[in-house]
Amino acid sequence: MRIASKRLTxxxxxxxxQGPPEGTAxxxxxxxxxxxxxISVLGESLYKGQTFGLRFRFxxxxxxxxxxxxxxxxxxxxxxxxxxxxxxxxxxxLSILGNEWSPVLNVSSILLSIQSMxxxxxxxxxxxxxxxxxxxxxxxxKDSRFVYDDDSV
Amino acid sequence: xxxxxxxxxxxxxxxxxxxxxxYGYDDEREESGFGGNTDSDEEEEAILDDYGDVDDAFGxxxxxxERLKNWQVEFKSHSVESIVQAQKKEIDHVASMFMIKDTDAxxxxxxxxxxxxxxxxxxxxxxxxxxxxxxVHEDPSRPRLQKLANFTCEICYLSSExxxxxxMETLALACGHRYCKDCYQHYMEQKIQEEGESRRVxxxxxxxxxxxxxxxxxxxxxxxxxxxxxxxxxxxxVDDSSTMRWCPAPNCELAVECHVSVKKLDxxxxxxxxxxxxxxxxxxxxxxxxxxxxxxxxxxxxKCEDDSETANWISANTKECPKCNSTIEKNGGCNHxxxxxxxxxxxxxxxxxxxxxxxxxxxxxxxxxxxxxxxxDTQAKSRASLERYLHYFNRFANHEQSARLDRDLYGRTExxxxxMQLTSELTWIEVQFxxxxxxxxxxxxxxxxxxxxxxxxxxxxxxxxxxxxxxxDLEKAVEDLSEQLEKPIERDSIPDLRQRVTDLTVYVQKRRxxxxxxxxxxxxxxxxxxxxxx
Ligand SMILES: [Zn+2]
Ligand SMILES: [Zn+2]
Ligand SMILES: [Zn+2]
Ligand SMILES: [Zn+2]
Ligand SMILES: [Zn+2]
Ligand SMILES: [Zn+2]
Numbered sequence: 013m014r015i016a017s018k019r020l021t022x023x024x025x026x027x028x029x030q031g032p033p034e035g036t037a038x039x040x041x042x043x044x045x046x047x048x049x050x051i052s053v054l055g056e057s058l059y060k061g062q063t064f065g066l067r068f069r070f071x072x073x074x075x076x077x078x079x080x081x082x083x084x085x086x087x088x089x090x091x092x093x094x095x096x097x098x099x100x101x102x103x104x105x106l107s108i109l110g111n112e113w114s115p116v117l118n119v120s121s122i123l124l125s126i127q128s129m130x131x132x133x134x135x136x137x138x139x140x141x142x143x144x145x146x147x148x149x150x151x152x153x154k155d156s157r158f159v160y161d162d163d164s165v
Numbered sequence: 166x167x168x169x170x171x172x173x174x175x176x177x178x179x180x181x182x183x184x185x186x187x188y189g190y191d192d193e194r195e196e197s198g199f200g201g202n203t204d205s206d207e208e209e210e211a212i213l214d215d216y217g218d219v220d221d222a223f224g225x226x227x228x229x230x231e232r233l234k235n236w237q238v239e240f241k242s243h244s245v246e247s248i249v250q251a252q253k254k255e256i257d258h259v260a261s262m263f264m265i266k267d268t269d270a271x272x273x274x275x276x277x278x279x280x281x282x283x284x285x286x287x288x289x290x291x292x293x294x295x296x297x298x299x300x301v302h303e304d305p306s307r308p309r310l311q312k313l314a315n316f317t318c319e320i321c322y323l324s325s326e327x328x329x330x331x332x333m334e335t336l337a338l339a340c341g342h343r344y345c346k347d348c349y350q351h352y353m354e355q356k357i358q359e360e361g362e363s364r365r366v367x368x369x370x371x372x373x374x375x376x377x378x379x380x381x382x383x384x385x386x387x388x389x390x391x392x393x394x395x396x397x398x399x400x401x402x403v404d405d406s407s408t409m410r411w412c413p414a415p416n417c418e419l420a421v422e423c424h425v426s427v428k429k430l431d432x433x434x435x436x437x438x439x440x441x442x443x444x445x446x447x448x449x450x451x452x453x454x455x456x457x458x459x460x461x462x463x464x465x466x467x468k469c470e471d472d473s474e475t476a477n478w479i480s481a482n483t484k485e486c487p488k489c490n491s492t493i494e495k496n497g498g499c500n501h502x503x504x505x506x507x508x509x510x511x512x513x514x515x516x517x518x519x520x521x522x523x524x525x526x527x528x529x530x531x532x533x534x535x536x537x538x539x540x541x542d543t544q545a546k547s548r549a550s551l552e553r554y555l556h557y558f559n560r561f562a563n564h565e566q567s568a569r570l571d572r573d574l575y576g577r578t579e580x581x582x583x584x585m586q587l588t589s590e591l592t593w594i595e596v597q598f599x600x601x602x603x604x605x606x607x608x609x610x611x612x613x614x615x616x617x618x619x620x621x622x623x624x625x626x627x628x629x630x631x632x633x634x635x636x637x638d639l640e641k642a643v644e645d646l647s648e649q650l651e652k653p654i655e656r657d658s659i660p661d662l663r664q665r666v667t668d669l670t671v672y673v674q675k676r677r678x679x680x681x682x683x684x685x686x687x688x689x690x691x692x693x694x695x696x697x698x699x
Contacts, residue, residue: 112372114370115348115369116320116370
């Protein structure tokens with residue numbers, strides 16, 4: 013807990029002073045538990061002109077454990093149509109949020125990874141198991157055992 | 166009975182065993198890290214213990230004392246301490262062979278699931294590639310804590326200025342990725358306590374797969390957590406090893422080593438007995454199930470589960486006499502029932518007259534396939550197949566129940582014997598014969614139980630008939646012995662009873678050996694044909 017709050021405080025100061033990565037903006041960061049960002053993809057992409065919402069929730073032992081990150085389905089936001097994003101709950105299948113998480117990564121680097129995940133997408137389609145996962149998914153994506161095939165799709 | 170009084174019978178079995186040295190164990194046993202064959206005497210003693218002490222009470226039993234029977238496999242129980250020793254021995258061997266640190270050798274061995282031969286082969290081929298895969302960076306020095314000024318930790322964002330004395334305690338593995346000790350500690354504790362990870366905790370840097378070695382972990386985490394880490398590591402040693410298995414008995418902390426490979430499980434039944442007394446199958450971890458092999462046991466258990474509704478086997482202890490319909494209670498394992506009212510003698514399993522069970526045309530164990538082959542329409546066919554299944558299932562379940570009832574009955578008898586011991590000149594030794602008998606009965610009923618699983622899947626041919634002959638002879642012997650246990654115990658009749666029970670116990674054991682050894686020989690010779698594929 014001691015590390016988590018110190019580190020999140022510093023991350024937030026940096027995000028406020030230097031601003032989050034280009035194309036993203038803080039929507040909410042009133043405490044050290046849950047932050048929200050808007051995110052859009054820079055330049056040419058299948059998502060040109062679209063803006064999405066991301067919700068971060070931090071566990072007590074952050075950054076030893078990864079934060080829970082999902083695309084928002086509330087406040088007028090809809091998750092992007094993407095082969096690694098589940099339409100009903102906004103869960104994201106991205107390896108750095110799961111087994112490839114490293115405590116060296118931070119909120120900024122996650123935002124950048126998600127931007128590049130969207131930018132590299134070549135076809136607007138839902139995950140093959142979108143419907144089934146939607147029906148059985150756990151509340152938190154961190155309780156899902158995703159198979160991280162190829163983050164760059 | 167002629168086949169078993171023939172001493173050459175056993176010699177034949179042993180001779181066939183010699184021809185196939187791979188039957189049961191791999192040849193690399195010397196390399197196993199448990200001191201090779203030096204303990205084999207002890208092991209054989211342990212195996213012979215299955216049959217109790219080969220003492221005077223059971224006559225001389227000089228057969229195969231120096232060698233395993235063809236249906237037995239070599240095995241050994243290990244305590245946590247001996248598991249630790251075994252790992253250390255393997256690690257030291259690899260470390261001196263490759264001239265690397267013991268901690269690196271441990272990471273390499275764990276990466277290869279303790280398959281030392283494969284590690285050596287791959288490492289000789291390309292040490293760089295193996296190191297990269299396993300997460301080892303060869304460096305003769307060991308990671309150590311360093312107090313640094315002008316350092317900022319990339320994880321907690323704290324710097325040396327934040328620390329007392331302007332210096333921060335830091336640590337880096339051979340990869341050079343340096344972080345503060347606090348972060349390392351939190352990270353390790355998260356991995357060990359929360360995620361139960363031990364064998365592969367990697368450097369905290371993104372995409373760096375260097376594995377943190379045991380000594381470094383010990384340097385960073387609290388002693389209590391280090392203990393937990395070592396326990397987890399020992400668990401993985403057994404979990405990863407194909408020649409070790411934890412004893413499945415509740416509260417038992419021993420592991421059993423056995424060198425029967427998975428590939429042989431369709432021909433060999435690796436029955437082992439943990440030092441705690443629990444007999445189980447090394448292949449699948451289920452309770453011992455010889456003579457049936459693991460794949461058919463798996464099919465059978467699945468079938469019993471799926472059909473549990475249909476079978477609906479009633480484990481009730483009462484049935485009606487087939488002649489006068491008065492209720493009879495089964496209060497022992499014996500399946501030879503005598504009605505108190507009309508004196509009719511009948512078989513608990515098939516309800517047929519017992520007179521037909523007592524002579525050479527005893528057929529209770531066989532299923533009459535004719536009724537099935539005559540079936541024309543689908544309904545008749547499915548009824549026939551259900552009947553066939555129930556035939557085997559009822560006998561399977563009955564031996565389970567009978568074994569329990571045998572033991573219950575013995576429990577009551579034992580009390581009586583203890584009382585007699587106090588009031589008469591009977592010695593402790595003299596009252597042991599019943600315990601021996603009931604132990605043998607339990608073991609034989611377990612064997613019989615699984616012969617019904619095996620028979621269910623055997624294709625009907627001449628070989629099956631021989632199998633069923635052996636099954637019948639064992640079953641008959643078991644019921645005879647079981648019946649003796651129900652005899653009232655009186656002081657004067659004890660010497661007689663003792664003689665009878667002791668003789669029958671020896672005979673039953675021999676029938677079991679014949680059953681098991683013939684089945685094992687049949688597997689060696691590829692004699693058994695199945696009516697299913699697996
Ligand atoms: Zn730190
Ligand atoms: Zn590293
Ligand atoms: Zn045990
Ligand atoms: Zn098995
Ligand atoms: Zn009757
Ligand atoms: Zn019968």
